[in-house]
Amino acid sequence: MSTERNGSAYADVTDADLLTRHTHGDPDAFGELVRRHRDRLWAVALRTLGDREEAADALQDALVSAYRAAGRFEGRAAVTTWLHRIVVNACLDRARRRAARPAVPLPEDLDQRLPAPAQEDPAVRGETREALLAALATLPAEQRAALVLVDMEGYPVDEAARILDVASGTIKSRCARGRAKLLPLVRHLRESGPPGPAGSPGNPAAGQSVPSTDDRPRAGGPTPDPGGASMEGGGTR
Known part of the structure; x- marks a missing residue:
């Protein structure tokens, strides 16, 4: 069963x-x-x-x-x-x-091509998600992993440190450096209204966490099912 x-x-x-x-x-x-x-x-x-x-x-x-x-x-x-x-x-x-x-550069017209996040068209959400993933891909892998865990998955710094097996201070440093590089690329993804005071959705403050997107697997998608019969016969690469 x-x-x-x-x-x-x-x-x-x-x-x-x-x-x-x-x-x-x-x-x-x-x-x-x-x-x-x-x-x-x-x-x-x-x-x-x-x-x-x-x-x-x-x-x-x-x-x-x-x-x-x-x-x-x-x-x-x-x-x-x-x-x-x-x-x-x-x-x-x-x-x-x-x-x-060779790294794949972000499109030069990224700002012009991205739609306003307020739109609810699934294609729009998909394009926004792909833009965020492309921006994340420009970061060093260690910074990317720290940001994914802390800013996108919501893990406390101490828990992220345990997951990555590094000191909490290292996680904080990686997140700070990653945000500094990433926020200029994704700031427009957060802007859902007219500009407001620093830290508001229309004007995020420096050091604010990066935006998240709904990239949970959908029915029929490519998510593997390692809990099934293929597990026992599988192998690591």
Whole structure:
């Protein structure tokens, strides 16, 4: 029985207990763990890499690694922190491998082509999302990962530090540097009304967090399903 159908059987089971059940042979426990957290893990992967195929591959690789490494989980951090660390590391590995490739510059007419965020056309939202991902792609991978976790996913600095396995001060520094580079590129995405005082939607203050977009996977999209039958036969690259 798939975890999509029997998820209610795990309603009162903690993430840590699911991982323990997985290591003890429960065939559905890891799939349920993935089901609980895959949307957020997917969002982190996509925003960190800025490419759907790369993000899907990185997420698949990460979850295969987590599936195989579950027995080594020591419980020093939350299961979600452990999962995010594996996903972010997989993304950073991919980002570093492609760092030698020529960067794709942002279009010179980006400001003119972006529509006003107030419009609700799905195509408009998609274009805005792609513009934000393109801007994120101009940052060094470590700054990008810190901004995704803190500004876009809402993790506290201390939790982001645990996920990335660095000091909290390092996260703050990476975020500050990343915002300084990114905000000039995405300021217009936040402007949903007439200019106002500093820090208002029409005039964001320096150091303000970057905007977020709704890039959760949609039905029929390319999001991998590592909790399914392909997990056991998969392999890392």
